[in-house]
Amino acid sequence: MARTYPAHARPLWQRVLLTREMAVVAVLAGVVVYSVARVPNFTGPLTLPYLLLDTAPILLVALPMTLVVATGEIDLSVASVVGLSSVTVGVLVDAGWPVPAAALAALGVGAVCGALNGYLVAYVGLPSLAVTIGTLALFRGIAVGLLGTRAVTDFPDRWTELATARIGQTQLPLVVVPIVVLVAVFAVLLHLTPFGRGIYDIGLSTDAAHFSGVAVARTKLVLFVLTAAVAAFAGVFFTLRYGTARGDNATGLELQVVAAVLLGGVSIFGGRGALHGVVAGVLLIGVLSSALRLENVTVNVINIIIGALLVASVLSTSVLGWLVRRRQHSPLAPAQPQPGREER
Amino acid sequence: MTEQLVAPSRLSPARRAVRTVLRSRELAIVIVLLLLVAGTTVRTDAFLFSENSWRDLLLTPSILMLLAVGEAVVIITRNVDLSVGSVLALTAYLTGRLFIAQPGLPVVAVFVAGLLAGGALGLVNGLLVSLGRVPALVITLGTLYVYRGVVLTWAGSDRVNASDLPDGFLALGTKTLASIPVLTMIAVVVLAAVGYHLHTARGGRELYAIGSDPDAALLFGLPVRRRVLGAFVLSGALAGMAGVFYAARYGTISSGAGLGLELQAVAAAVIGGVAIFGGSGTVWGAALGAVLLVTINRALPILGISEFWQQAVVGVLILGAIVLDRVLAARTARRLADAREA
Numbered sequence: 001m002a003r004t005y006p007a008h009a010r011p012l013w014q015r016v017l018l019t020r021e022m023a024v025v026a027v028l029a030g031v032v033v034y035s036v037a038r039v040p041n042f043t044g045p046l047t048l049p050y051l052l053l054d055t056a057p058i059l060l061v062a063l064p065m066t067l068v069v070a071t072g073e074i075d076l077s078v079a080s081v082v083g084l085s086s087v088t089v090g091v092l093v094d095a096g097w098p099v100p101a102a103a104l105a106a107l108g109v110g111a112v113c114g115a116l117n118g119y120l121v122a123y124v125g126l127p128s129l130a131v132t133i134g135t136l137a138l139f140r141g142i143a144v145g146l147l148g149t150r151a152v153t154d155f156p157d158r159w160t161e162l163a164t165a166r167i168g169q170t171q172l173p174l175v176v177v178p179i180v181v182l183v184a185v186f187a188v189l190l191h192l193t194p195f196g197r198g199i200y201d202i203g204l205s206t207d208a209a210h211f212s213g214v215a216v217a218r219t220k221l222v223l224f225v226l227t228a229a230v231a232a233f234a235g236v237f238f239t240l241r242y243g244t245a246r247g248d249n250a251t252g253l254e255l256q257v258v259a260a261v262l263l264g265g266v267s268i269f270g271g272r273g274a275l276h277g278v279v280a281g282v283l284l285i286g287v288l289s290s291a292l293r294l295e296n297v298t299v300n301v302i303n304i305i306i307g308a309l310l311v312a313s314v315l316s317t318s319v320l321g322w323l324v325r326r327r328q329h330s331p332l333a334p335a336q337p338q339p340g341r342e343e344r
Numbered sequence: 345m346t347e348q349l350v351a352p353s354r355l356s357p358a359r360r361a362v363r364t365v366l367r368s369r370e371l372a373i374v375i376v377l378l379l380l381v382a383g384t385t386v387r388t389d390a391f392l393f394s395e396n397s398w399r400d401l402l403l404t405p406s407i408l409m410l411l412a413v414g415e416a417v418v419i420i421t422r423n424v425d426l427s428v429g430s431v432l433a434l435t436a437y438l439t440g441r442l443f444i445a446q447p448g449l450p451v452v453a454v455f456v457a458g459l460l461a462g463g464a465l466g467l468v469n470g471l472l473v474s475l476g477r478v479p480a481l482v483i484t485l486g487t488l489y490v491y492r493g494v495v496l497t498w499a500g501s502d503r504v505n506a507s508d509l510p511d512g513f514l515a516l517g518t519k520t521l522a523s524i525p526v527l528t529m530i531a532v533v534v535l536a537a538v539g540y541h542l543h544t545a546r547g548g549r550e551l552y553a554i555g556s557d558p559d560a561a562l563l564f565g566l567p568v569r570r571r572v573l574g575a576f577v578l579s580g581a582l583a584g585m586a587g588v589f590y591a592a593r594y595g596t597i598s599s600g601a602g603l604g605l606e607l608q609a610v611a612a613a614v615i616g617g618v619a620i621f622g623g624s625g626t627v628w629g630a631a632l633g634a635v636l637l638v639t640i641n642r643a644l645p646i647l648g649i650s651e652f653w654q655q656a657v658v659g660v661l662i663l664g665a666i667v668l669d670r671v672l673a674a675r676t677a678r679r680l681a682d683a684r685e686a
Binding site for chain 1: 621
């Protein structure tokens with residue numbers, strides 16, 4: 001029997017442009033235009049490279065985190081994985097390993113960390129918020145335990161220079177290459193594959209996803225392993241960029257990543273969100289911080305602005321939803337069933 | 345007409361109480377805690393028996409205990425409060441500034457100011473969460489940055505030193521009555537009040553109903569918004585009180601006070617058996633979890649484990665606690681299923 005689907009209520013351009021993600025992109029564009037026009041030195045030769053180098057770890061980790069949050073889970077252990085990866089590179093290079101081998105080993109360590117998170121969440125069925133608070137302490141504890149307050153700093157110049165190198169004559173740092181590759185990989189994975197549709201299904205209803213044939217546990221396991229592996233890569237970059245491997249590297253990064261992902265329009269309950277929104281969210285925080293710093297606004301005020309932005313962004317969605325509901329319930333519009341939203 | 349819906353237990357109240365205690369999650373933590381203290385004391389008897397150590401053993405956990413109690417109440421309603429560390433920093437610094445502005449201020453007034461300031465910050469969280477109908481994780485992550493930014497802007501690189509605080513207030517930080525620190529007594533009184541309310545009062549029981557199933561609670565007509573708002577105000581007020589404690593205990597307050605403490609508060613609640621998805625757990629458990637966390641940090645170096653490994657041990661403990669929860673829940677579910685079959 002042929003099934004018929006109702007035609008979309010809104011035309012295509014509305015569905016593409018009037019989204020939460022495009023709002024973030026628009027705000028980002030506005031901030032960039034304003035900064036280029038008004039902020040002194042924003043177009044200087046150092047602003048863009050430093051902006052990208054500073055936001056690279058957050059941007060990298062935010063990509064797989066988007067997929068994790070879209071399933072309705074969360075990974076708070078990423079910053080600890082960054083730290084552990086940094087220590088792994090440091091200890092191994094100290095022991096005479098070449099940097100690429102040490103970096104590969106760090107990626108392996110990251111994958112193992114992710115597998116532990118994923119196993120506990122997906123197969124034992126524990127809540128990811130609790131699990132990853134536990135592994136946040138565990139991984140950070142191992143990282144700090146291995147090096148103590150020591151720091152490994154004697155990396156070959158060739159590799160530390162690579163981390164901050166530019167592409168040819170452009171201002172773009174080399175780290176943009178893996179970022180662009182990973183953005184493409186995760187965008188395809190989330191938006192164009194059955195695996196990605198499964199992610200949204202899980203986020204909307206785990207049970208429904210399970211009964212419609214999505215391998216729920218395996219998907220979650222894969223996502224946690226991917227997240228930790230990318231976090232480990234960010235750890236390698238972090239280490240080489242600053243030329244220091246320390247146990248407490250990137251402390252607190254997890255909250256910055258989660259803030260950027262949520263600002264980018266991913267629902268904390270899962271089931272909605274898009275990668276371009278998250279990339280825009282990370283860049284928005286980066287550009288805003290960079291521009292405000294150039295305007296001599298202190299880091300403290302920047303923190304307030306970013307926090308307020310995060311609150312305002314979720315509140316605006318909530319207020320808009322309320323307005324839409326009100327319009328639908330008004331006598332002029334036909335009543336429509338509302339999907340139940342879990343209150344938290 | 346009253347209808348008996350549940351058959352009364354055939355056990356005597358006393359035996360029922362004993363069984364409840366023996367099966368409780370809290371007892372397990374108490375046993376771990378006692379073993380830890382006993383083991384450490386065997387190693388170095390000064391851990392328990394020197395006067396200062398005994399005092400610190402009771403005093404050090406009292407700050408985290410207050411935070412954990414507030415956090416537990418919020419988590420029971422299926423929310424979370426990530427802003428407590430920043431609230432603590434704000435009220436601790438506020439305490440210092442109050443004393444600098446008014447050196448003769450009575451200590452009680454400062455406590456009230458801390459409670460009110462913290463409660464107001466909690467009210468902001470609560471209003472945003474309950475009226476805005478947005479997830480608490482996002483809101484309190486936002487206010488974590490905002491509150492921290494406010495204290496950073498306010499304090500800058502300035503710090504309040506012990507010399508700025510009146511001696512009477514600082515003495516309170518270490519004062520003991522019958523070898524029990526005063527701050528610990530206050531924390532325990534707060535714990536008892538909150539615990540009693542949650543256990544017996546209608547408003548307290550409703551928090552569990554809301555956390556178990558928010559939609560059902562709303563349909564049933566419970567004042568969900570008001571209760572959630574109340575939980576956030578309580579959490580903020582207790583964090584505010586913890587800020588005053590912090591000032592009294594440490595004397596120096598910089599804008600970095602309480603950095604990262606929010607995750608410790610959540611961890612203490614989780615170790616204490618408060619389920620992260622709401623609806624179950626007790627503040628007693630959360631408080632014991634806080635005591636265990638802090639005591640482990642003090643005990644490990646004495647047990648010959650380098651202090652750098654403390655966090656790893658804490659991580660294993662958190663994971664162990666949630667796995668234990670899972671095992672216990674599965675066993676209960678099996679028993680209920682068996683009872684239904686029979």
